[in-house]
Amino acid sequence: MRAGGTWNPLWDQLHEWDPEWTEQFMSMGSLPIRRGVLTPQFIELLSIAVDAACTHMYSPGVRRHIRAALELGVSREEILAVLELTSVLGIHACNIGVPVLAEEFEAFERRRIEQR
Numbered sequence: 001m002r003a004g005g006t007w008n009p010l011w012d013q014l015h016e017w018d019p020e021w022t023e024q025f026m027s028m029g030s031l032p033i034r035r036g037v038l039t040p041q042f043i044e045l046l047s048i049a050v051d052a053a054c055t056h057m058y059s060p061g062v063r064r065h066i067r068a069a070l071e072l073g074v075s076r077e078e079i080l081a082v083l084e085l086t087s088v089l090g091i092h093a094c095n096i097g098v099p100v101l102a103e104e105f106e107a108f109e110r111r112r113i114e115q116r
Contacts, residue, residue, distance in 0.1 A: 001026055006064075044069035045082045052083055052097040054090025063100050070108045076101065 001007040015022040033043055044065050051061035069079055079101055086093035 001030070008060075041069065041072045041074050044072060044074060045078065048079060048097065049082050049086045049093075052086050052093040054092045057092060057096060059096055059100065062097050063104065066097070066101055066104045067108075070104060076105050 011022065032038065038046070047065040048062060048069065050056055051058040051065060066079055070076075080098070083094050083097040083101065086097070
């Protein structure tokens, strides 16, 4: 996870205190992704929903997964639909996710233009 850029520095202390448990937990949590049953696009959309949900509200994760989803070809409309569906859990999903989507989509568009 560290090599792939998905490691959360908030896990450092836990890993230091109990590396075996942390490794097992991370392995278990990433198994559905490693199995390849779900598309990378769907995994990013699901991750956006989880991180934007009112029970989680993890802005860095929302940003990371929106960025990854855009890079995988997920449309702004698809991401917005996920945020809207997630808002059923609490309107905070849109309060967090829509401004991030706007920023990341603008940056994505700038990168696409610069790459031409």
